[in-house]
Amino acid sequence: EPEVTQTPSHQVTQMGQEVILHCVPISNHLYFYWYRQILGQKVEFLVSFYNNEISEKSEIFDDQFSVERPDGSNFTLKIRSTKLEDSAMYFCASRGEVNTEAFFGQGTRLTVV
Amino acid sequence: AQKVTQAQTEISVVEKEDVTLDCVYETRDTTYYLFWYKQPPSGELVFLIRRNSFDEQNEISGRYSWNFQKSTSSFNFTITASQVVDSAVYFCALSEPSGSARQLTFGSGTQLTVLP
Numbered sequence: 034e035p036e037v038t039q040t041p042s043h044q045v046t047q048m049g050q051e052v053i054l055h056c057v058p059i060s061n062h063l064y065f066y067w068y069r070q071i072l073g074q075k076v077e078f079l080v081s082f083y084n085n086e087i088s089e090k091s092e093i094f095d096d097q098f099s100v101e102r103p104d105g106s107n108f109t110l111k112i113r114s115t116k117l118e119d120s121a122m123y124f125c126a127s128r129g130e131v132n133t134e135a136f137f138g139q140g141t142r143l144t145v146v
Numbered sequence: 147a148q149k150v151t152q153a154q155t156e157i158s159v160v161e162k163e164d165v166t167l168d169c170v171y172e173t174r175d176t177t178y179y180l181f182w183y184k185q186p187p188s189g190e191l192v193f194l195i196r197r198n199s200f201d202e203q204n205e206i207s208g209r210y211s212w213n214f215q216k217s218t219s220s221f222n223f224t225i226t227a228s229q230v231v232d233s234a235v236y237f238c239a240l241s242e243p244s245g246s247a248r249q250l251t252f253g254s255g256t257q258l259t260v261l262p
């Protein structure tokens with residue numbers, strides 16, 4: 034069964050460092066998303082990406098965040114200068130069509146120290 | 147703005163008991179989609195069900211059933227004869243057309259613990 038793949042599963046980084054989280058969505062999907070979940074809290078929407086551009090973003094997704102789909106298969110989330118409060122589980126998701134269910138990757142746990 | 151409320155933060159039951167997880171949502175749209183996801187201790191989000199706003203039929207899948215009531219804006223999830231493997235956090239989520247990519251708005255989740 035096709036699945037969304039995220040790497041790494043766990044990333045530890047020092048405050049102020051740049052970090053890139055990687056995702057390979059399901060191959061024929063068109064809509065891509067990043068969500069985050071601070072430990073013990075709800076899952077929050079960060080950004081959606083469609084047709085090679087950002088379609089929606091939340092207030093959390095400020096200038097420190099960016100997304101790219103560099104080669105037609107990978108979908109990356111970059112945090113330019115990490116802060117302690119960026120520590121969270123980051124989930125990538127993809128959808129084939131806009132009204133179908135989103136399939137989530139297993140998440141990347143980001144720890145900023 | 148859309149909102150999903152899961153008032154039950156934690157529920158604990160003994161194996162084989164039935165348990166219902168509540169979900170109440172708010173939306174201004176007449177067309178929307180509701181979802182349930184399961185997050186086991188390993189952390190991934192597992193899709194369970196999708197329901198559109200025009201389909202109020204209840205659904206049963208094995209030990210799982212869902213009760214969608216548009217009149218009360220609720221989409222409750224019942225597990226019959228619970229098992230230890232059902233222990234997880236369960237999230238209800240809403241997707242609306244007002245978001246062009248129809249991102250999900252999640253509730254805060256209900257931690258279900260099934261004791262042997």
